[in-house]
Amino acid sequence: MSPKPLLPSFGHVRLATLEDLPRIAPVAAAGFFWSPTFQFQRPLHAKFPNDTIASYWDEYQAAIRDPGSVVIVAEDLVDEKEDGGVYEALRTASAYSACLVVGVQVVVGVCSINLRPGSPHIGQFQSGSKLIQSTCSNSDKVLTDLSRDVDDEAARLYNEATAPAKAKYLAGLMRLSTLAVHPTYWGRGHATRLVDWCARLADIEYVPLGVSAAPMGATVAAKAGFKECELVQVKRSEEEDAEVTLWVAVRQPSRSRPTENTMQSETPPTDSE
Numbered sequence: 001m002s003p004k005p006l007l008p009s010f011g012h013v014r015l016a017t018l019e020d021l022p023r024i025a026p027v028a029a030a031g032f033f034w035s036p037t038f039q040f041q042r043p044l045h046a047k048f049p050n051d052t053i054a055s056y057w058d059e060y061q062a063a064i065r066d067p068g069s070v071v072i073v074a075e076d077l078v079d080e081k082e083d084g085g086v087y088e089a090l091r092t093a094s095a096y097s098a099c100l101v102v103g104v105q106v107v108v109g110v111c112s113i114n115l116r117p118g119s120p121h122i123g124q125f126q127s128g129s130k131l132i133q134s135t136c137s138n139s140d141k142v143l144t145d146l147s148r149d150v151d152d153e154a155a156r157l158y159n160e161a162t163a164p165a166k167a168k169y170l171a172g173l174m175r176l177s178t179l180a181v182h183p184t185y186w187g188r189g190h191a192t193r194l195v196d197w198c199a200r201l202a203d204i205e206y207v208p209l210g211v212s213a214a215p216m217g218a219t220v221a222a223k224a225g226f227k228e229c230e231l232v233q234v235k236r237s238e239e240e241d242a243e244v245t246l247w248v249a250v251r252q253p254s255r256s257r258p259t260e261n262t263m264q265s266e267t268p269p270t271d272s273e
Contacts, residue, residue: 005120008200012193015125016064016071016110023107024073025057026096030086031109031180032056035214040234040244041158042149049093051150054143063112063177067123072197074109074181074190078102085184095143109181111194116174116207154236158244161234162212165248169229170210173250174202179217191220199224202253209251218247226251 016024029052032038033045045052063069083091083098090096115122176198181190202209211221212232222228226249234244 004124006204007121007124008197008204010072010197013072013074013111013197016060016073016107018061018064020073020107021057021061021064022097024060024071024110025053026086026090027107027182028056028060028110028178028180029053029090030182033087033090034183034216036244037158037214037246041151041155043151043154045149046087046089048146048148049089050095050143051146051148052090053093053095054145055147055149057143058145059178060110060112065126067126068115068119069177070113070115070121070125070201072111072113072194073107074111074194075105076108076185076188076190078104078106079184082182082184085182085186108185109179109190109194111179111198112177113198113201114175114177116172116205119174119205121201121205157236158234162232162246162248165230165232165246166212169248169250170212173208173210174205176209176211176213176221179213179220191217192223195220195224199251199254202251206253208253210249211251212246212248215245215247218249221247221249221251224251225254 029049038045042052060071063071078101080102086096086098091098176195179191179194181194199209209226211217211226213221218226228247228249230248232246232248234246235241236243
């Protein structure tokens with residue numbers, strides 16, 4: 001049997017499991033709310049917050065199960081003022097429940113990666129692990145994603161405007177797909193640590209890492225070494241100002257290959273570190 005490919009050491013992040021979904025979904029909604037892309041594509045988020053939560057649940061469940069994807073999370077001790085960082089419609093949604101047990105470690109950030117075709121890590125994060133053998137299943141999710149918070153025309157315009165740049169610069173690359181941190185826990189380094197783990201995974205394979213990001217995500221990615229390829233403006237019409245700006249960028253692998261101190265070969269951890 002060939003040895004498993006090496007992985008970056010996890011440190012203060014860990015792999016997500018299906019059991020994390022009830023927390024990941026509202027954390028993603030709370031974090032993405034502040035993105036212009038969210039506001040552009042989900043103008044009815046205040047009216048249908050449960051649809052927003054359900055859509056992120058479905059998205060991250062699919063990614064956790066997908067052999068070509070990796071989902072990692074950051075954790076922190078519960079902040080008793082957590083509710084104050086959540087927009088009102090989400091806070092009052094029936095599917096949202098804040099964890100306010102002081103001293104408990106909870107998921108506060110999430111990041112997903114699309115592996116490149118032919119990556120030696122494909123399937124490594126699902127096979128033989130408890131990631132997809134969780135007691136949490138579809139039956140535990142009482143919500144159905146009806147997408148009533150989404151403006152179909154806005155989503156079409158966004159995809160149409162951004163697809164050419166994504167195809168030109170990101171096709172075939174390992175890609176940092178999503179990054180969200182609960183607003184109450186901003187400024188604590190969680191986004192930086194999540195992006196750093198992704199960058200170190202790309203360094204192990206010695207391949208470029210691509211990203212398409214909104215302004216806040218672009219700031220974090222730029223600090224991790226991503227270089228801008230194109231800035232895409234999304235407009236409803238030629239006469240209007242751009243409502244969304246998408247930063248398409250690529251990070252080249254580090255010239256210094258990772259050392260044994262920054263890698264591990266054992267089964268990826270799924271419990272809190």
